[in-house]
Amino acid sequence: MKTIGEVLDEFLAADLLTADAVSLSNQPQAENHNPWFIQALLGLGGWLAAIFFIAASSFCIFVTLNLSSETTIGIAFSIIGIVLLLATTSHIHADFRPNLFMQQFRLVAHIAGHLALQAGILFLFRLWNYPSFWALTLLIQMTIFIWVYPDAIFRFLASLAIVAALNLLVFDLRIAGSLSLLIGLLALSLVINFGGFLSPEIQLKHFDILQVVPYGLVFGFFGSLLIETLYNQASWNTETNFHTPILSTILMLILLLWLILQIFRSYEISLNKPVTWLCLGFVLLIALLTLNTAGILAGILIILLAFRRRNWILMGLAYAFLAYFIVYFYYSLNLGLDIKAYILMGTGIALLLGRLIFKRILPTEKNKGVVA
Amino acid sequence: MEKSQREKPATVGRLGQVFREQNFSPKLWELALESAGFKPNKADWQRFLDLLMLAMGTIFLLAGILFFFAFNWADMGKWTRFAVVELAVVIATVLAFIFKLDTWAGRMALAGAAILLGIALAVIGQVYQTGADNWQLFQTWAMLLTAWVLISRWNIMWLIWMVLINLTIGLYWQQVLMDNWQFFNLLILLINLGFVVAWDLLARFSKFEFVKQGRWFLYIFAAVALAHISYLMIDYIFGFYISPLIPFAPFIYGAVLGLMLLLYTLIYRDLLMLTLSAFSFLVVSITWLGEFIYEAMMIQTNYLAFYLYYFIMGIITVGMTVILVLALRRLQKAWEA
Numbered sequence: 052m053k054t055i056g057e058v059l060d061e062f063l064a065a066d067l068l069t070a071d072a073v074s075l076s077n078q079p080q081a082e083n084h085n086p087w088f089i090q091a092l093l094g095l096g097g098w099l100a101a102i103f104f105i106a107a108s109s110f111c112i113f114v115t116l117n118l119s120s121e122t123t124i125g126i127a128f129s130i131i132g133i134v135l136l137l138a139t140t141s142h143i144h145a146d147f148r149p150n151l152f153m154q155q156f157r158l159v160a161h162i163a164g165h166l167a168l169q170a171g172i173l174f175l176f177r178l179w180n181y182p183s184f185w186a187l188t189l190l191i192q193m194t195i196f197i198w199v200y201p202d203a204i205f206r207f208l209a210s211l212a213i214v215a216a217l218n219l220l221v222f223d224l225r226i227a228g229s230l231s232l233l234i235g236l237l238a239l240s241l242v243i244n245f246g247g248f249l250s251p252e253i254q255l256k257h258f259d260i261l262q263v264v265p266y267g268l269v270f271g272f273f274g275s276l277l278i279e280t281l282y283n284q285a286s287w288n289t290e291t292n293f294h295t296p297i298l299s300t301i302l303m304l305i306l307l308l309w310l311i312l313q314i315f316r317s318y319e320i321s322l323n324k325p326v327t328w329l330c331l332g333f334v335l336l337i338a339l340l341t342l343n344t345a346g347i348l349a350g351i352l353i354i355l356l357a358f359r360r361r362n363w364i365l366m367g368l369a370y371a372f373l374a375y376f377i378v379y380f381y382y383s384l385n386l387g388l389d390i391k392a393y394i395l396m397g398t399g400i401a402l403l404l405g406r407l408i409f410k411r412i413l414p415t416e417k418n419k420g421v422v423a
Numbered sequence: 424m425e426k427s428q429r430e431k432p433a434t435v436g437r438l439g440q441v442f443r444e445q446n447f448s449p450k451l452w453e454l455a456l457e458s459a460g461f462k463p464n465k466a467d468w469q470r471f472l473d474l475l476m477l478a479m480g481t482i483f484l485l486a487g488i489l490f491f492f493a494f495n496w497a498d499m500g501k502w503t504r505f506a507v508v509e510l511a512v513v514i515a516t517v518l519a520f521i522f523k524l525d526t527w528a529g530r531m532a533l534a535g536a537a538i539l540l541g542i543a544l545a546v547i548g549q550v551y552q553t554g555a556d557n558w559q560l561f562q563t564w565a566m567l568l569t570a571w572v573l574i575s576r577w578n579i580m581w582l583i584w585m586v587l588i589n590l591t592i593g594l595y596w597q598q599v600l601m602d603n604w605q606f607f608n609l610l611i612l613l614i615n616l617g618f619v620v621a622w623d624l625l626a627r628f629s630k631f632e633f634v635k636q637g638r639w640f641l642y643i644f645a646a647v648a649l650a651h652i653s654y655l656m657i658d659y660i661f662g663f664y665i666s667p668l669i670p671f672a673p674f675i676y677g678a679v680l681g682l683m684l685l686l687y688t689l690i691y692r693d694l695l696m697l698t699l700s701a702f703s704f705l706v707v708s709i710t711w712l713g714e715f716i717y718e719a720m721m722i723q724t725n726y727l728a729f730y731l732y733y734f735i736m737g738i739i740t741v742g743m744t745v746i747l748v749l750a751l752r753r754l755q756k757a758w759e760a
Contacts, residue, residue, distance in 0.1 A: 056429030096744025103737035251449035392490035399484030406476040
């Protein structure tokens, strides 16, 4: 991997930057004195201590106030939540440089503040009868604090909470095809972010958020697909218009085809070339064969996005989820074990043959005219 | 060794930080990513897709063959079944020696042979239906594997072997003894910690090169050993079970921590091993103090006692964490100096 200095030297050599514009320090810099395992010990201590202190505060407040009715409990929780959120948010924006222990302590207090505020809203307005409204309040709260509270772990957890709230909305409202639309929207957001389709100005302006939140959305995206497959199998599922795996697959197909075309365009590969039609046809074939399991196309989509930016973490996640959905697909086929065996062998042979065909159509610099 | 900002690898995060600090033009961002190698070219895509299709095609084909055998398994005679799995073991073993154990291909073949050996033993057990317990399968597997592990000079084979030994002991306790779980904890502690200590002493005092490399897997066994002794201590603290071993738990725990401290400060400097011990000490100490203070304070049976209890536990947790981390950092600085 190149160093920062090597990248900047290339820019200087190409006159893209002037020497005056670059003022990097040549002094040794420690990003963190502590190895990761000592940081983990500090983090664990911070979390445990925070949990104890929050438990102590809760006992103090709730016993002292002798809360009994839902309204007073709601008000008490809301006030505690707001106080914790304001205190931790002010602290993180002040120019303190707390150590890792204090950072984790503050994070736990902040999360406790969110939980307390949500519990307060729940009790105050009795939102257990109106899950959609509760989901909306959670959505708004998390969205605001993703912008306001610049902590990577919190932003990751908040993005998971946002996707959970959206799923709750979908399941409560039960609008036909809404789960598939949610899956499609999540996939679109991942394509835009990981595919590099955001302008550089936006990428740099919101760099800290865009480095963390999309990973939470990835987990949420695959989680929503998992929920769709589990819901599909649930014996208590009597409604067939609410979740539509075929619609999810179609949306994944559209995004995947669009991404492939964008990739070809970025490498100036013409749409008239056989390789283009072969790729698009191959994807279409996979979509037709796996109509009820959108997770397979979703996994392929994320793998391509991951390689487009050499994002190995995303690649690992995509492989893990793709493996699950492939296993689920074959398991759910209503066929005998012998037919499944032939299908698997046939798929393997098709992939290996496809590899040979690609090598024929696209000889690389090394193996032009050589068949592998 | 600490590096200057220029010398650090150009990750996306660092590039973004530099761009914002230096206020570079956003138009250079994509070029920076390309220069740092985050934008693959056509040849990179071809290699990637080629490898992906090769890997997935091979996996699907092998899975299909496996399912085919699974479907026809019931119709196969016992000699056919033995022939299939044992031929696989022989082929993998021969490949291991053809490729030589110093190469990755040879090592992977030997690992494959090791796994297939277990499958062969399972097939024998399935065919003959002797009614033997599972632990005997793992015991035989571990015994037969010993020679290969010794000649492999590869830590993954040792990892597999130790996992089999741990499984043998665990299943024996679960299926045969079904009692005296404290002695099970002690045995797991002795075996895993003994392995770690023996390996590191060999690394320090012997001329075997392979024991000096790839120590990462030792941390797994150290963590397992410490988890078991910590669990024994928690048993002692809460008095879940009555056992002749329980009164000796604090002494055993003290001896384990003392051994870790001596070994990994004087003989082999390893901060991660000491940190694992610190984790265990933190959890056990907080549990012990928590139980002690709870018993002392709950005599009061008022709510103020609950509030004070959690507050005191919070203070203790902060104090203990800070003390442990400061001690580890002081040691780290002393070693670096």
